[in-house]
Amino acid sequence: MSSASQDTRLESQGPVLSGPDPVSTVRVDAPAKSDWNNPRLARNLFLWPALIVVLILAIFPLIASLVLALSKVSLVKGGFKIDFVGLTNFRTLFLGSERTHVLGQAGTPTLVGWLVFLGGTALLLVAFVRTVRSRKIRPLGLIGRAVGGLLLVLLLWSVATTVLGSGGRPGTLMVTIVYAFSGTLLTYLLGLGLAVLTTQRLRGQRFFRIVFLVPLMITPVGVAYMFRMLTDTEKGPITPLWRAAGLSDFTLLGDPWGARLAVIISDVWQWTPFMFIVLLAALEGRDLETEEAATVDGASKARIFLNITMPALIPVSATVILIRLIEAFKIIDLPNVLTNGGPGTATESLTLQSFISWRGFDLGSSAAIAYTLLVVVTMVGIGYATFIIRRTHSMV
């Protein structure tokens, strides 16, 4: 078959997105419009501008900050100079003077710490053995899972020694992880609860839907100042309540875990509406026929929610949790305003640590911390996408 006859056949079938040579189809049938209808031209016209923008705004800064992370920036007459120092900045962070700042101080695991570590490690081991036995995995995937599993074991050990260890304290990396996971979990549970509530036939349903969204509209700095006032037992708006409760000599922000709790509470307050609005949309868009059938069959509301409603929400939940998790890793406004990272370094996140280094014009360290965060977020994101999102989609 000649190409001309093939093109004619394809043309007669209407719009074609794939085929032996769709480009030539256009050339033959619409020579007058060839310039504008040419998919190659369209591809160049629409793709390259976007690609250039991405290159300028994302890739170039990424490369520039990598260069900074491997360099020392110093001031010289009339400008500055960048000296390549290899991995020195990373060495300082993980092996040098900043090691305990980033990784924390390891203590002796408490009983709970040992239980968390051993229990978690056992679960990971079981999961890994099952994966190997399933023989459905390629060698590269197996290596990836082995490395991922090893990192998770290290993470569990870090939790056991710094968070749950006697005499230990978490560094900025662990504090960031605590913020990210606790904040995401709590916002999801609260957002889901509120979404379910506002789908019930209650009075003032619309009013509450709007009210629940308000925290999301407020800038994080504003939220931080608000919680700073609320936690001020001396002169805040709820000082009389603190005094009535006999807590005028107590401050939540003076204790390391109290201050972290304050950051988490304010973060949850701010971000619950995000979960709420997405889950509300998912709840309202679900197919109700199955639930109605289950109701007719006499299933309890709890059982319907667990066995029908929740599975229907899983794809949306998996996605929204990933978005929130990535966002949560970058937390800076709240600890910066609420506590300045204190007391000590108790509430300092990786982003705040990077910002403090930048503020001191230590650009190399600042970039190295930022890259560390990038690696952590990427690994968590890939792991989440691999193990959670893929499975949740296969469940539906």
Next chain:
Amino acid sequence: MAIGRRRWLGVLPALALVVGATGVAAQSPSTGEYDGVTVNVVTFSGPPIAEPLERYAVEFEAATGATINITKYPFSDLYSKALADVATGTNSFQLMTLAAPWVADFASAGYAADLTDKIANDPEIAWDDIMPFFRDIVAQYAGKVVGVPIDGDFTMTYYRTDILGADGVAPPKTWDEYLQIAEKYDGKDLNGDGVPDYGSCISKARSGVGTWLFNGVLSSFVQTMGTGQGTFFGDDMTPLINNEAMGAALDFWKTSMEFGPPDENNLDQQGGRDMFTSGRCALAIDWGDTGVLAIDPATSKVIDKVGAVQMPGSTNVLDRATGKLVPCDATICPNAIDGVNHAPFAAFGGWSAVVNAAADEKTQAAAYDFAAYVSNPTRSNIDVTHGVTGMNPYRLSQFGDNMANWVAAGFSEAAASSYLGAMKDSLDNPNMAVDLRILQSNNYTNVAEDQAISQFLAGELTKEEAMQQLFDKWQELTDSIGREVQAAAYAASLGVQR
């Protein structure tokens, strides 16, 4: 030194009228001299310092034809914003108001214009009226004038004259006495509102000003032989922060928290000032700002109830050879007063206006003239008497016997004498301690030291761990920047030849 936000908005119009009236009458550059010239000024988000700059910008524009744009950043961001601007060659700002310790970074890299000739030929600045410390040490780098002082800074100890006076208690001369007095009044109602108050209020929040206040304690344990000896490093740039003197200062810092508000380690500068002026504290450590804020009828409950003394001292001081504390005697403490070594700390050193060397000549001239206009004694002598300006005394004419401005501002003569006397005692003390002014001073004190002290207060580090961490970090910074370079800068900052 003033960084926090203040509730002085009600005072602004009156101050503008008073200062404006005198300002207009003062010497001004000829009209139209800077037509078409734009000077972008960067400062921190006041009102302190920013308020007088904005007020005088209007006058200066009308008088000269120049356009003055004021850009404000939070204090914690100002250093990096200004430095990044000049280091990258962006040069958005032609005039930068900088803390004295930062000036070394700008001057050593050639970002700060040499103002020596301009000042020598400018009667407007009244250079000889600026106190020698601010004129010859703070304003200069490597023998050249690189900043126009617009503020003078010392930390002082404030006390409640009504409370202590009623009990016949003298203000503290040593840190031990400070703690004893703080303990005595802690938990007592000091302002008559029926709520227990505090013995001492000191801003110790991280990323705040606590490090400057702390170094005012440290200096009295470390520096004994006069200003040229220095507080922070030995001759070979070995940090003097891992010894019994530092340990004693840290002990004082932590113990004083027992008599302070529960959130003292998260108490920012303005919060500390508000606590004292609302009558909730018997003692406080701060710059000159608390003194002028205490006379504000809109916010102060302690008008004419505040006295000030130079920073207390210690009867035990550092033996630099052994790292141990030893009792003061005539040999090791030649400047001691009644056996107590005082080393009043010129914390921060005041705000200086630095002209960008990259600006063209005419713009540099306009930028300098604007700074000189602000600093002119006709204006600044009134500004220093008002807390909203954030300016503390730095000129001879602001001290002396001329109390008229201070009394007009609301001080009683006794309160003004106490306030100015404490500053004068500090400035006249031959053992006055100079703030750290070497390359990247900000990283030594506001980052590394701030973090170590904060971790110690929070219980994350023991005293020994905090000192070791800080010692290692300072050594690392010095090695990274260059030990010889830093040694030369340190010696220059102390005004000594080594």
